[in-house]
Amino acid sequence: TRHRPKVAIICGSGLGVLADALQHSDSFKYSDIPNFPQSTVQGHAGQLVFGELRGTACVCMKGRFHMYEGHQPAKVTFPIRVFKLLGVKILIVTNAAGSLADDYKTGDVMIIKDHINLLGLAGQNPLIGPNIEQFGPRFPPMTSAYDKDLCKLAMDICKRLGYTCVHKGIYCMVSGPNFETVAEARFLHSLGADAVGMSTAAEVVVAKHCGLRVFGLSLITNQVKKDYSEKGSVNHDDVLGVSKMRAEMLKALVSEMIAEVCGCACLLLD
Ligand SMILES: O=P(O)(O)O[C@H]1O[C@H](CO)[C@@H](O)[C@H]1O
Numbered sequence: 001t002r003h004r005p006k007v008a009i010i011c012g013s014g015l016g017v018l019a020d021a022l023q024h025s026d027s028f029k030y031s032d033i034p035n036f037p038q039s040t041v042q043g044h045a046g047q048l049v050f051g052e053l054r055g056t057a058c059v060c061m062k063g064r065f066h067m068y069e070g071h072q073p074a075k076v077t078f079p080i081r082v083f084k085l086l087g088v089k090i091l092i093v094t095n096a097a098g099s100l101a102d103d104y105k106t107g108d109v110m111i112i113k114d115h116i117n118l119l120g121l122a123g124q125n126p127l128i129g130p131n132i133e134q135f136g137p138r139f140p141p142m143t144s145a146y147d148k149d150l151c152k153l154a155m156d157i158c159k160r161l162g163y164t165c166v167h168k169g170i171y172c173m174v175s176g177p178n179f180e181t182v183a184e185a186r187f188l189h190s191l192g193a194d195a196v197g198m199s200t201a202a203e204v205v206v207a208k209h210c211g212l213r214v215f216g217l218s219l220i221t222n223q224v225k226k227d228y229s230e231k232g233s234v235n236h237d238d239v240l241g242v243s244k245m246r247a248e249m250l251k252a253l254v255s256e257m258i259a260e261v262c263g264c265a266c267l268l269l270d
């Protein structure tokens with residue numbers, strides 16, 4: 001491919017259409033890329049797409065890897081270091097997540113302001129093992145994992161586009177693959193998490209370690225039950241259904257973000 005991406009986008013469950021926004025695209029199946037893991041989850045196509053979005057060269061992961069698929073944390077985050085070596089400066093992570101916050105509705109968007117890497121805290125951190133100094137320091141800070149300027153830019157764009165169902169909140173990564181029990185949902189909420197999912201935090205830790213700017217979006221696909229009296233249960237088909245419904249909105253937001261970032265060269269510097 002002739003594209004030399006500055007921005008990498010990871011598409012969450014059912015959000016592969018974000019990659020369709022890329023023009024003059026070249027796609028590569030993960031199975032054709034040496035050492036790349038394979039996608040095994042429905043809603044994750046398993047393709048790396050290079051192309052241009054609003055004048056900026058981008059690479060899109062149409063399908064991410066999850067630890068519940070049997071991958072070690074370092075394998076899940078392997079593509080992030082590939083992006084760094086390709087010259088990427090900004091990582092945009094997207095995901096489908098369940099809401100723990102009382103005021104989030106299904107279909108809302110949460111701009112991720114911070115995360116709780118529950119697995120990382122519990123010894124499943126992708127940076128465990130010999131540190132590769134070429135990428136970053138042994139003890140990287142994570143106090144500003146999600147770029148404040150990009151968060152603000154996104155909030156401004158949402159206002160301009162007239163999106164009202166947008167929040168800023170904290171994402172918690174768990175391993176899955178089962179969805180939460182009521183007691184677990186209460187526990188995660190009491191920790192300060194607004195949304196929960198089975199991805200993203202590990203990718204962000206590796207991205208920050210190697211000096212990428214990070215912007216994150218969660219699409220709220222379901223309510224996580226925090227009360228035994230609430231009826232119904234979540235399943236992956238419902239998650240994909242909501243993602244499909246809201247994918248165009250996320251596509252518009254991500255496109256605007258990239259157009260603005262492209263206009264502000266300082267955001268693409270180290
Ligand atoms: O985080 P993404 O990949 O968007 O997917 C989310 O949706 C799936 C569950 O429906 C899980 O994989 C969860 O992590």
Ligand SMILES: Nc1nc2[nH]cnc2c(=O)[nH]1
Nearest residue numbers: 096097098196197198224
């Ligand atoms: N852990 C978890 N992941 C999700 N991904 C989408 N919805 C959910 C959820 O409710 N819980």
